[in-house]
Amino acid sequence: MTVLSGRSAHAVQSDDPFPISIDHAFGTTIIPARPQRVVTLGWGGEDALLALGIKPVAMPRYGQFPDGVLPWVREAIGPARPALVSQGLIDYEALLLLKPDLILAVRTNINAQAWHRLQRIAPTVAFRSGPLQADWKEITELAGVANGVSEQARDLIYATEQRLCDLSDVNPIIRGRSFVFGDYFPGSNALGFYLPTDGRVASLLDLGLAVAPGVADIAASTSERIGTSISLELLDMMETDLLILWFPPGARQELENNELFRRYSPVVRGGYIPLDDPLSMWVACNPSVLSIPYGFPQFVERLADAASRAGRREL
Numbered sequence: 001m002t003v004l005s006g007r008s009a010h011a012v013q014s015d016d017p018f019p020i021s022i023d024h025a026f027g028t029t030i031i032p033a034r035p036q037r038v039v040t041l042g043w044g045g046e047d048a049l050l051a052l053g054i055k056p057v058a059m060p061r062y063g064q065f066p067d068g069v070l071p072w073v074r075e076a077i078g079p080a081r082p083a084l085v086s087q088g089l090i091d092y093e094a095l096l097l098l099k100p101d102l103i104l105a106v107r108t109n110i111n112a113q114a115w116h117r118l119q120r121i122a123p124t125v126a127f128r129s130g131p132l133q134a135d136w137k138e139i140t141e142l143a144g145v146a147n148g149v150s151e152q153a154r155d156l157i158y159a160t161e162q163r164l165c166d167l168s169d170v171n172p173i174i175r176g177r178s179f180v181f182g183d184y185f186p187g188s189n190a191l192g193f194y195l196p197t198d199g200r201v202a203s204l205l206d207l208g209l210a211v212a213p214g215v216a217d218i219a220a221s222t223s224e225r226i227g228t229s230i231s232l233e234l235l236d237m238m239e240t241d242l243l244i245l246w247f248p249p250g251a252r253q254e255l256e257n258n259e260l261f262r263r264y265s266p267v268v269r270g271g272y273i274p275l276d277d278p279l280s281m282w283v284a285c286n287p288s289v290l291s292i293p294y295g296f297p298q299f300v301e302r303l304a305d306a307a308s309r310a311g312r313r314e315l
Contacts, residue, residue, distance in 0.1 A: 199287070
């Protein structure tokens, strides 16, 4: 981890009085004064901060990019060079050296024990929804409240919602189309797919798409909250107009060579959208107030092209 010295740069003034109390899954966090050194853990926290005019002193490293920084974050952060922290195990000693006065850990899978340990370093705001379930709206709202700019965060959420509506208006062919959004890993005999409670799915629903009936049925009958999987032998049971899959390196060709996958209805009809490059994968998997304006126009265009090719499945 590279450590950056210096204060978080604020381009905004607080519109909420401190101290601020924030309720979340593990209790209540009290933030005594406007934060000056914010650390973000998990996905999307740095996006929300930067859109609010706040530069974090540390944020996650994204290993698929040479400098470890997402392109839209690189564009927004300018010459600042925050420390980059691992997205794996939390390095508590390294975080302590950063001397944060706020830790945002909203789209993470931390548990109560980890939260209490982080809380001993600095006031820590966790998710309200559940582990890895927070969507871009929850992340932006909590980032705004924690930094005393809740009204600005609400305005940002509204503007981003409007942008999604505009994209839907420009591409009406996607409205009402059913979709499965998932992944495939090398050597697997199943597709993973995300449930409606996952933040990746929420942004597609905002565009007017509809969760495939099979996904909705499974969501109603499982205790899983993020995603589950389906055997390649049973793919025909998961009827859908569009199939959106992201792949780690080397996995796409393996799946596309599988005869069971090649016979799957959305693949045959042209409704398959593969995401195997880092940019398209992270745009779709990490929707935020920065990534949506940066990459969703191209992503939605791909969805519309696939919907045009595939038509509507027969009910």
